[in-house]
Amino acid sequence: MEENNSFSIKNWNEDDRPREKLLLKGRTALSDTELIAILIGSGSRNESAVSLSQRILASVSNNLSELGRLSIPELMEFKGIGEAKAICIAAAMELGRRRRTGEALERKKITSSNSVFEYVQPIIGELPHEEFWILYLNNSNKIIKSAQLSKGGITGTVVDVRLAFKDALQLGAVGIILAHNHPSGTLKPSQADIQLTKKLKTAGDSLDIKVLDHLIITEKAYFSFADENML
Known part of the structure; x- marks a missing residue:
């Protein structure tokens, strides 16, 4: 039976419909556009919040990460x-x-390269510049600490090897995992990436601290030195 009363959704102001829909049907029933419209609250004289939200999302190809x-x-x-x-x-x-x-922090035990990616991607995966991070692990492969070692421009970054292992010794870490992002989106390691990995591995071997992996992170994927037998 068709609703004819004032509570029918077709009678709501368009700016109010997403709010009412959330209350009546739950948050999962709303589209990305409707959720953004709630954030905006109201549109302009010539455009509703829903229409404005559609324009904003269309400009980024409906990609929330963008x-x-x-x-x-x-x-x-x-x-x-x-x-x-x-x-x-x-x-x-x-x-x-x-x-x-x-959510990644709740799963702090590292079991695979993918678990490293799930942990690190929200931190550096979408940055417009390069950052180099290190995860310090105990003998149960649980993360003791994660820290940014350096932050660079689009073209690269510099890592202080001494600082990396100074912290590892102070924390009592038995293993470390290296991770840095490539803002360009490429997953191919550069010669500098390969040389730095070898340098850190050599330093770790002398201190009995294992370099377990080195990941290159992008928005949606990763490259693992360990998976590719490059350690």
Whole structure:
């Protein structure tokens, strides 16, 4: 039977429909567009929040990871998005990233290269610059600590080998895993990557601290030195 009362969804203001839909049907029933419309709250005189959200998502090919990369000024380029709305979107994207990081932290035992990827990808996988990270492991393959060793530009970064093993000794780590991102998206290790891995492995061998793996991380994939028998 068709609803004719004022509570029928067709009678709601378009900006309110996503909120009402979430209340009545639950958050999983909403599309990405509708969820962003809730963040925005309202559109402009000539455009609803839903339509504005559709435009924003279309600009990043409906990819939420790409949306999370947009800066506040880039978000503000959309007509109808001021600083406050841009900040709301950026904050929501960051909460999503941190939630994924938190889920990875709960699975701190490293069992494979994929488990390393799941842990590190939320941290460095989508950065526009290169960062080099190190995971310090105990004898149960559990992460004692993870730390950024260096941060560089698009073209590369420099790693202090002495600092890496100083921390390993202080923490009592028996193994380390290296990870860095390639903002270019390529998974092929460079000669510098290969040489650095050998240098760290040699240093680790002399201190009885194993270099268990070195991962190159991109947004959706990884390259493992251990899986490719390059350690």
